[in-house]
Amino acid sequence: MTWDEIRQAWPDEYVVLDDLLLDADSNTVRGGRVLSHSFSRKDAFAQAGVLTGRSWALKWTGRIQVPPGWTGIFIAR
């Protein structure tokens, strides 16, 4: 499935993909086979099963939701 088809089928969800379709120029994901989908990242991974030996992608099909209070400033030590 293309990325547009995936977004339409499972809006505002996490999807785990394999058999990735990569853009030749940007080397970024343009589609693939949907292994799982869920509103939760953890559930999406749980449903995807074993990913050993695979090239896979975790994608979010909706708009990014910034948690309240985030400013984007993180200082790591």
Next chain:
Amino acid sequence: MKSTFFDRGQDLVLIEAHLVGPRSDARLNLVLDTGASNTIVTPDVIDQIGYSVRDGHGISAISSPLGREFGYRIRVGSFEALGFPLLDFSVAVHDFTDLGGIDGLLGWDFLQRFNLDIRPREGRITVEPA
């Protein structure tokens, strides 16, 4: 020089990163964050590509408006973003909220290696090695 396009419809700049671990390789979206000193990845992804806290090389702590939280550091076999791969790149591993599509941050430790031109109105970033 390489160009990367991003979705102008989002409130943040999302960059696709490619991580290669001992068990699998993964692509995920990181928020480009010039205010983050370190690149951060959620432990769900790190676990899936074959690393664990036992492979860590140090403790990581992040201070944010939400408080201070601890995680760990790990060297990823290959980390690629904006068209440039880095070997044995150290990332901080911290849990992010499970909802909302944010799986990590592309921080200053990666970005400072390059010259960047962020063009928000075009949805494009051009990158060249410093």
